[in-house]
Amino acid sequence: MIKFYINSNEFNNDLYNLARAFYPFTNVEIENVLNINEASDQDRNRPYNEIMIIASLEEEAIKLKAYKGSDEEYTFNESISSSYKRFYRNALKRLVYMSLSKIAKVSLSWGTLTGVRPTKIVLDMLENGESKESIASFMKDQYLCSDEKIDLSLQIAERELALLQEIDYKNGYSLYIGIPFCPNTCLYCSFASYSIEKFENQVELYLEALMKEISFASTYITDTKLTTIYIGGGTPTSLSENQLERLLAHIDKEIDFSNIKEYTVEAGRPDSITLEKLEILKKYKVSRISINPQSMSQKTLDIIGRKHTVDQVRQAFNLAREAGHDNINMDIIIGLPGENIDDVSYTLDEINKLNPESLTVHALAVKRAARLNEEIDKYKDLRPDDIGQMRRLTGEYTNSSGYNPYYLYRQKNVSDNIENIGYARPGRECLYNILMMEDKHNILALGAGAMSKFVYYDKPKVRRVENVKSLKDYIERIDEMIYRKIKFKEEFL
Ligand code: SF4
DSSP: OEEEEESOSSSHHHHHHHHHHHOTTSOEEEEEOSOGGGGGGGGTTOOTTOEEEEEEEOSSEEEEEEEETTTEEEEEEEEOSOOOHHHHHHHHHHHHHHHHHHHHTOOOTTTTOOSSOHHHHHHHHHHTTOOHHHHHHHHHHHHOOOHHHHHHHHHHHHHHHHHHHTTTGGGEEEEEEEEOEESSOOTTOOSOOEETTTTHHHHHHHHHHHHHHHHHHTTTOOSSEEEEEEEEESOGGGSOHHHHHHHHHHHHHHSOOTTOOEEEEEOOOGGGOOHHHHHHHHHTTOOEEEOOOBOSOHHHHHHTTOOOOHHHHHHHHHHHHHTTOOOEEEEEEESOTTOOHHHHHHHHHHHHHHOOSEEEEEEOBOOTTSHHHHTHHHHGGGOOSOHHHHHHHHHHHHHHTTOEEEEEEOOSSBGGGOOEEEEEOTTOOOHHHHHHHTTOSEEEEESTTOEEEEEETTTTEEEEEEOOSSHHHHHHTHHHHHHHHHHHHHHHO
């Protein structure tokens, strides 16, 4: 267990997340105490393997003591030059990082950064005209990031900035449309996803509600122009040909396409793809699709319950080319149960033969809502132990095959704290991913569980409006979802 005593309750989340970054499976307790001097009395009978950290926030300094059992004791102090909360937060995290790094005898490549978007800091600084050198020193001094991650963040942020400068993103917004149906549920899935077969009788009702929300959305934002559309899920191509065509025709009829730079549809599961569906996507001006194998090893696909074959991936990809799709992304996951470096190498070789325009490399996250989490004991012996090597291999492969990293995000509960990276050939980057991930403009999100985000440029702030997650609730309460957005507009827009 890791126990914190601290005389403030403002940084509990920061402490928790940083402690879990060092010790992902350890219990973390945080006690906010008024008199910090009393805290040290409580550790007398501490078991040998427990860690205790006592942090005292004072007017112009932070004083910290860290103990592991009765053998190890560390003291760190740092002066604080400003009373702004973020100065205290960053200094406190540095001191906690230094003590845990000593105790665990490891360093974390992202240093004290535990958030999902480390590149956002770098991108904001680049946009403010800071030099690469000053950003690099800032990332090192403030957050103790490794040189490798600083280089990667700079590379990505520079690419993002160049792409953003080509579009008038501040005068634009993006539309997200969610289809929460899939052929079946993957082992690691934590999204709201419903089996298209089992929920067949709900699909028409869902589409009816969704189309109502789309019609409403077409007049919702009037002061900026629609820049990108992203239909995700779930698996949008789980819909039948007829349903898919009706949905896309409705979008085409209701939405103003005159300023659209990109229109993506996730055709994620190869077992949901037909030539006719791919032709429908093309007919309605979809410019980018995603066909996601996750792995090209059949034994892995069977373990993760994808219920499609490796051959189906190849066939779906070739059909997409036949239908004229010239911007195809593929997603893979590293760290899947039972995989080793040879499996990842094989997957990359097979993807190389298909030659997609972009490749997104995810690291397996064990999410609370996933079946993998519930059945974790069954898979614990299949956990790969060379994930760092897998990440290096995907980095080398993308580099030598002409793909550049262009967006990055991190997730919690990921093996080896590895990030997800989108790679693309020049000019084939997904704008929506950048705009959404870096909070660069408003995202109007429709469908069950969809979360709209509204960005305020004057003060860095994002406000969110959420739709209900459950399919049944969304269908029954569609008018309320629309009303939520109307209310939000009256209050904040
Ligand atoms: S395809 Fe994606 S959304 Fe569908 S079950 Fe698998 S992980 Fe979940």
